[in-house]
Amino acid sequence: MVCIVLLMSIGHALLGLLEGGPRHGYDLKRAYDERFGQDRPLHYGQVYSTLSRLLKNGLVSEAGVEAGDGPERKRYAITDAGVTDVERWLGTPEKPEPYLQNTLYAKVVLALLSGRSATEVLDTQRAAHLRAMRDLTRRKVDGDLADQLICDFALFHLEADLRWLELTAARLDALAEEVAR
Amino acid sequence: MRRVLSDLALGVRLAVGGSRKSWVRLALQGAGIGMCVAVLLLAASIPTAFGNRDLRDDAREVVEEGTGPAPLLVENGSVAFRSDYVRGEYVRALVSDAPKPPGVDRLPGDGEIIVSPHLADLLASPEGVLLRPRFPQKVIGTFAPEGMDGPLDLRFLAGDATIQPNDGNQAHGFGKEGSGGGLPTVLLMLSIVGAVVLLFPVLVFVSVATRLAAAQRDRRLAALRLVGAGASRVRLIASGEALAGAVVGLLIGFGLMFAIRPLADDIPLPEVATFPSDLTPTLPLTLVVIVSVPVLAVLTSVFAMRRTIVEPLGVVREQKPVRRRLWWRVIPALGGVALLGSQAGKFANGSKAESWPVIGGVVLLMFAVPALLPWLVERVVHQVRGATPALQLAVRRLQLDAGTAARVVGGVAVVLAGTVTLQMTLASVENEVRAEDQRERDNPSLSVTVNETTPLPELPGVLAGTQGVRRVETLRSTYATTQDNDHTSVSVGTCAALELVVRIADCADGRTYLVPSGNGVGDPKAGDTLTFAKTGGTWTVPAVERANGNVFGLYATPAAAAGLDLTGSHTELQAEVDTSRPDVVEHVRNALAPYSWRVHTIFYGEDSTSEIEQVFLAVRRALYAAALLTLLLAGASLLVVGMEQVRERRRPLAAMAASGVPRRTLALSLVWQNGIPLVISTVVSVGTGILLGVLVTKAFDAEVHYDWTGIGVVTGISVGLVLLVTALTLPSLRRATGALGLRTE
Amino acid sequence: MTTLLSAEGLHKSFGKTSALDGAGIAIREGEVVAIMGPSGSGKSTLLHCLAGILPPDSGTVTYRGQDLTAMTDNARSELRRTEFGFVFQFGQLVPELTCLENVALPLRLSGMKRKDAERASRDWMERLEVDTVADQRPGETSGGQGQRVAVARALVTAPKVVFADEPTGALDSLNGERVMHLLTTAARETGAAVVLVTHEARVAAYSDREVVVRDGRSRDVEFVR
Numbered sequence A: 001m002v003c004i005v006l007l008m009s010i011g012h013a014l015l016g017l018l019e020g021g022p023r024h025g026y027d028l029k030r031a032y033d034e035r036f037g038q039d040r041p042l043h044y045g046q047v048y049s050t051l052s053r054l055l056k057n058g059l060v061s062e063a064g065v066e067a068g069d070g071p072e073r074k075r076y077a078i079t080d081a082g083v084t085d086v087e088r089w090l091g092t093p094e095k096p097e098p099y100l101q102n103t104l105y106a107k108v109v110l111a112l113l114s115g116r117s118a119t120e121v122l123d124t125q126r127a128a129h130l131r132a133m134r135d136l137t138r139r140k141v142d143g144d145l146a147d148q149l150i151c152d153f154a155l156f157h158l159e160a161d162l163r164w165l166e167l168t169a170a171r172l173d174a175l176a177e178e179v180a181r
Numbered sequence B: 001m002r003r004v005l006s007d008l009a010l011g012v013r014l015a016v017g018g019s020r021k022s023w024v025r026l027a028l029q030g031a032g033i034g035m036c037v038a039v040l041l042l043a044a045s046i047p048t049a050f051g052n053r054d055l056r057d058d059a060r061e062v063v064e065e066g067t068g069p070a071p072l073l074v075e076n077g078s079v080a081f082r083s084d085y086v087r088g089e090y091v092r093a094l095v096s097d098a099p100k101p102p103g104v105d106r107l108p109g110d111g112e113i114i115v116s117p118h119l120a121d122l123l124a125s126p127e128g129v130l131l132r133p134r135f136p137q138k139v140i141g142t143f144a145p146e147g148m149d150g151p152l153d154l155r156f157l158a159g160d161a162t163i164q165p166n167d168g169n170q171a172h173g174f175g176k177e178g179s180g181g182g183l184p185t186v187l188l189m190l191s192i193v194g195a196v197v198l199l200f201p202v203l204v205f206v207s208v209a210t211r212l213a214a215a216q217r218d219r220r221l222a223a224l225r226l227v228g229a230g231a232s233r234v235r236l237i238a239s240g241e242a243l244a245g246a247v248v249g250l251l252i253g254f255g256l257m258f259a260i261r262p263l264a265d266d267i268p269l270p271e272v273a274t275f276p277s278d279l280t281p282t283l284p285l286t287l288v289v290i291v292s293v294p295v296l297a298v299l300t301s302v303f304a305m306r307r308t309i310v311e312p313l314g315v316v317r318e319q320k321p322v323r324r325r326l327w328w329r330v331i332p333a334l335g336g337v338a339l340l341g342s343q344a345g346k347f348a349n350g351s352k353a354e355s356w357p358v359i360g361g362v363v364l365l366m367f368a369v370p371a372l373l374p375w376l377v378e379r380v381v382h383q384v385r386g387a388t389p390a391l392q393l394a395v396r397r398l399q400l401d402a403g404t405a406a407r408v409v410g411g412v413a414v415v416l417a418g419t420v421t422l423q424m425t426l427a428s429v430e431n432e433v434r435a436e437d438q439r440e441r442d443n444p445s446l447s448v449t450v451n452e453t454t455p456l457p458e459l460p461g462v463l464a465g466t467q468g469v470r471r472v473e474t475l476r477s478t479y480a481t482t483q484d485n486d487h488t489s490v491s492v493g494t495c496a497a498l499e500l501v502v503r504i505a506d507c508a509d510g511r512t513y514l515v516p517s518g519n520g521v522g523d524p525k526a527g528d529t530l531t532f533a534k535t536g537g538t539w540t541v542p543a544v545e546r547a548n549g550n551v552f553g554l555y556a557t558p559a560a561a562a563g564l565d566l567t568g569s570h571t572e573l574q575a576e577v578d579t580s581r582p583d584v585v586e587h588v589r590n591a592l593a594p595y596s597w598r599v600h601t602i603f604y605g606e607d608s609t610s611e612i613e614q615v616f617l618a619v620r621r622a623l624y625a626a627a628l629l630t631l632l633l634a635g636a637s638l639l640v641v642g643m644e645q646v647r648e649r650r651r652p653l654a655a656m657a658a659s660g661v662p663r664r665t666l667a668l669s670l671v672w673q674n675g676i677p678l679v680i681s682t683v684v685s686v687g688t689g690i691l692l693g694v695l696v697t698k699a700f701d702a703e704v705h706y707d708w709t710g711i712g713v714v715t716g717i718s719v720g721l722v723l724l725v726t727a728l729t730l731p732s733l734r735r736a737t738g739a740l741g742l743r744t745e
Numbered sequence C: 001m002t003t004l005l006s007a008e009g010l011h012k013s014f015g016k017t018s019a020l021d022g023a024g025i026a027i028r029e030g031e032v033v034a035i036m037g038p039s040g041s042g043k044s045t046l047l048h049c050l051a052g053i054l055p056p057d058s059g060t061v062t063y064r065g066q067d068l069t070a071m072t073d074n075a076r077s078e079l080r081r082t083e084f085g086f087v088f089q090f091g092q093l094v095p096e097l098t099c100l101e102n103v104a105l106p107l108r109l110s111g112m113k114r115k116d117a118e119r120a121s122r123d124w125m126e127r128l129e130v131d132t133v134a135d136q137r138p139g140e141t142s143g144g145q146g147q148r149v150a151v152a153r154a155l156v157t158a159p160k161v162v163f164a165d166e167p168t169g170a171l172d173s174l175n176g177e178r179v180m181h182l183l184t185t186a187a188r189e190t191g192a193a194v195v196l197v198t199h200e201a202r203v204a205a206y207s208d209r210e211v212v213v214r215d216g217r218s219r220d221v222e223f224v225r
C-alpha cells in the first residue's frame, strides 16, 4: 500500500514540478530528490516509467528533443489536463490513514512551489481527519469496551497525524522560505 | 548554629522578598509595631517624667533647720487666680550670699520678682489683667526649667524687705530628700486603668501586626513544609519573618518617639505638660521594650503557625480547620470578673496593695476579648446558614478562615473595649468632679485666712469696704486629734458665720455640726474626746448634726463651744460676695493685694465648669485620637487582608463574574465577610468595655456613668471603618472580576 | 436548525496585540462546536466575546436577535446567568463552598429556595457521577471530579449555550474523555449548544463541527448535519 501511495504521488509530484516550466527527465529527478527524496532517491527507471504513464494519459507532452541521443535529451511540459489534475489532487484530502506524511509533505511543498494555498491543503486534510475521528468517537461512545479500545487505538494514531498537521501549519512560513530558496 | 542562622536569614529574606507587595506588608507591619513601640516608649518615660518632677519639687523644699541665724526668710505667697493656682514665695535675704532656690540666677531684692515663662505670658495677656495688681514688682528674670514642675507651671519668687523673722519662715537652704508624693486617688485610678487599657491593646496589636497578611505566608511556609522542611526549621523561618517586621517596627517606633517628644510641651493640661527632656524612657524599661517586642512578635507568629506546622496540607488544600476549644478561652474572662468583683467598693480605703487585683482583673478581662473572639466568631459563623448567596459565600469563607478576620477585628475590639472603659471611667470621674463643683458653687463666700504671726485687725473693715462684698463674718479655727489619732478641724463662729461655710437651714446657738469626710473615716462622734495640739486642752464632742460643706470638720456655735479654749487658733474671715458681678472674687483679692503673703484666700464658689470641660475635652480628645489612630491601623490591616483574599481568589471570582454572578452579590459578600466579625467584636468589646467600666468604677467606689455618645461615636467609627475598608477593596474586586481575571497568571 | 448565537467582524486588541481580527462564527441550537487553533490565536478571546464577558472593539454578537454589544453590563450578566453556562480549565469553583453548594449557587442566585436548589443540584451531580463528593470542598476533590462538578454547575440552570474553555486542559486523557463524554451527552439531552475551545483533537472529536482560529481570524472548517 505504501508503494502505491508513493507511486501515485510521484506522478503528481512530477506534474507539480513541471508546473514551474518544461524540464528534462534528469532535471526532474534532481528536483524531486532535492525536495522529497532525502532518504529514498528516485531511480531513473521510476522517472521514465511515470513520465511515460503521464504522457499516455495526456497529462504531459514532449516539448522538443535536444541534439544528441538518449532519453535524457527529451524535455517534458505539463498540459492543461495535467494542471487540472494537480489541482484536484491538492484539493482532495487523503484518506485519513497512517503514514500519510510523505504524500502530505509533497502536497504542501508543491502547493507552496506553485503559489497555491498550503494552509488550504492542510485545513482540508485536518477536516477529513477530524471527521474520521468524530466517526470513531461516535462509534466508541455507542460501542462496547472492545470497540472503545480499537477506536481509541485509531484515534490516538489519527491524533498524532493531526498534531503533525498542526505543527506543519504553524511552520508554513518557515517552510515557504526554505522552498523558495 | 550556622543552620539556625541561615534559616532565620531565609525568613528575613522571605519577609523582605523584593516584590512591591512584600514591601507594603513590611511597611504596614513596621508602622503597626512602630506605633506600639512609640506608645510603649512614652509609657516607659512616665516614671522619668514624674520622677524628675518630684526631684525638682524636693530640690525646692525649704530647709528650716540649721545652725545660727537663718540667712533667708521665706513666706509662702501662693495665690489663686480664677481656677488656676499661682505658686510662689516672698523672700528676704539677710546675708549677701543667701541660698537660692533652683532655677534662679539670683535672689530678687525688695520690689523685684522672678516669674515662670507661663506666668509671664499670663500677666502679659488680656486674661491676666486682673492678676497684674498682685504682682506690681519689677520682673528681673524667669525660672529655668529646673525650678519648675513643667512648662505650664505658674510660679514666682518675689523679694519683700518687710518680712520679719519668725518660727515659720527660717530658711537655711533648699533641697530635701524625696518623700515621694504619690498621685491623688482619682488620678491614680485614671492612670491605672489608662495604662492597662492603653498598653494592653498595644501588646495585642503587636501580635496582630505581626500576623498582618499572614494567610499567604502560611501557605508559603506550608509549601516549604511539604517539600520537606522540618517543623523546627519552619518555625525558625517564620521567626525570621516576624523578626524582620519587629526590627523595622522598633526603628520606626524610636523615630516616632523622638518625633513626637517635642509636642509634650504643648499638652494643654498643666498637670500633664512635660518638658520634652523629661520624656526619656528609663533604661530598664527601654530594654524591656526592645527585647519584648521582637520576642512577642516571634512567639505570636510561631504560635499562630502551629496548625500549618502540624497539618501543612490543610492550609494548602483549604480544608475545614479544627474547631477551636472554649475552655481555656473563658478562664481570663472569669478570672478578671472575679478579681474585679471582689474589689468592689474596697478601694475607698485607699490601701495600695489592693490596686493589684484591680490591675490584674483589668488585664485579664482585656485579654479575654482577643481570646474569646475567634471562638465566638467561629461559633456564630457555624450557626449561620447562608440565607442569601452573598451571605453564604461570606459565611463559608469565614468558616474556613475565621482566624484572620477575628484576629484583625480582635485588635480593633481590644482598643474599642479599652476606649469604652476609659470613657466610662472618665464619665464617672467627670460626673463626680462636676457634682462637687456644683456643691461648692452654692457657696458664695470667700474665705480669708490670716497668717498667724501678723494680726491684721483692720482686715474685716477693708474687706467690708470692697465692692461686691455683702458682709464679713469671723470664724476661729483650730486643729484637734481624736482618741483614735484622727485629725479634725474645729471651727467656732456665730450662726451667721457658720451659714457661710456649712449648708444649714435652721441654725441655732448651742448646736454643733459635722461636715463628714469623703469616705467617713475618722469622723468624730458625739462623746469623743478631742485633744488640741496648740493648748493641750481637751473637749468632749457634744451631740452633732451632719451637714454639707466644703471642708471636713466640726463647726460649733459659740454656746456649744463654751468649754473650748481657743488660744492659738487662727482667724478665718468669711466674706460673702455678690457672684452676679463678674470676677468679683478677683477684684476682692486685688483689694487684698497689698497684704500679699500675709493673707490666703480660698473661694469654693468659683464656676469652673468651663475649666472642667476643657480638661475633660482635652483628655477625651487624646483618647479619641489614640483610639482613632489604632482603629485606622486596624483598618489598614483589614484592607490588606481583604485585598489579599480577593487576589487569592481571583480565578473563582472571575469565573463567577463570567457566569453572570452580579458584582453586587460579590461585593455584598465582602461586606458580610468583614461585617460579621465586626458586629460580633463590637458587641463583645462594647459589652466588655461596659462591664469593665462598671467593675472598675465600682472598685474605686464611684458612681457608674455611661458615656453613651462616646460609646456611640467609637462604635460608629469602627462600623464606618469596615464599610470604608470594604469600599476600598471593591476596585480590586472589580479588577479581579473583569474578563482579565480569567487569564491564567 | 436556526442560528442561536452569531458573531460577525469581531475585532479586539489588547494594547498593540491584536487578539481578534475580523473573526466570525455562528452557533446553531443544540450543536457542539469546537474552536481550535494554535496557542495565542485568539480562541479564548473569541469565546469571551461570544459570551458577553468581554466587549469587542468592533463587530456584533447576536444572541436570539439581541445585540449583546449594545446591552448594559448588568443585562449581560443576567443573560449569562440564565441562558449560558461556563466551564473553565480550573479554579472556577468557590473554594470555601462545598461542591453541592457550588452547583446550587447559580440556582440560588436566580432566587430559588435553598432546598429546591440543592435537590436539583444533587440530581445533576448524580448524572455527572460526582454525588459522592457533594459535601466536600473543591480542595478535597480530584481534578476530574472538580471539572465534573463544574460541568454540573454549568448545566444546572438548563442553559441554552455552554461555553467551555479548555475544560480538559488540566486532566489526563481518561478523565478528559470522561468529562467530555458526560458534558456532550448531557448537553445533547437538554438541547444545549456547546462552544468548546480546545487544542486536543480527541476532545474536539466530541463536537459536531470545528472552527479554526488563526491569527485572530476564524474559519468554519466543516459543517455536518
Ligand SMILES: Nc1ncnc2c1ncn2[C@@H]1O[C@H](COP(=O)(O)OP(=O)(O)OP(=O)(O)O)[C@@H](O)[C@H]1O
Binding pocket: B740, B743, C014, C015, C017, C018, C019, C037, C038, C039, C040, C041, C042, C043, C044, C045, C046, C199
Ligand atoms: N488581557 C490581555 N492583555 C494583553 N494581551 C492579551 C490579553 N488577552 C489576550 N491577549 C493576547 O491576545 C492574543 C489571543 O489571546 P487568547 O487568550 O485569546 O489566545 P488563545 O487562542 O486562547 O490561546 P491559548 O490556546 O494559549 O489559550 C494573545 O496574543 C494574547 O497575548
Ligand SMILES: [Mg+2]
Binding pocket: C043, C044, C045, C165
Ligand atoms: Mg485560551
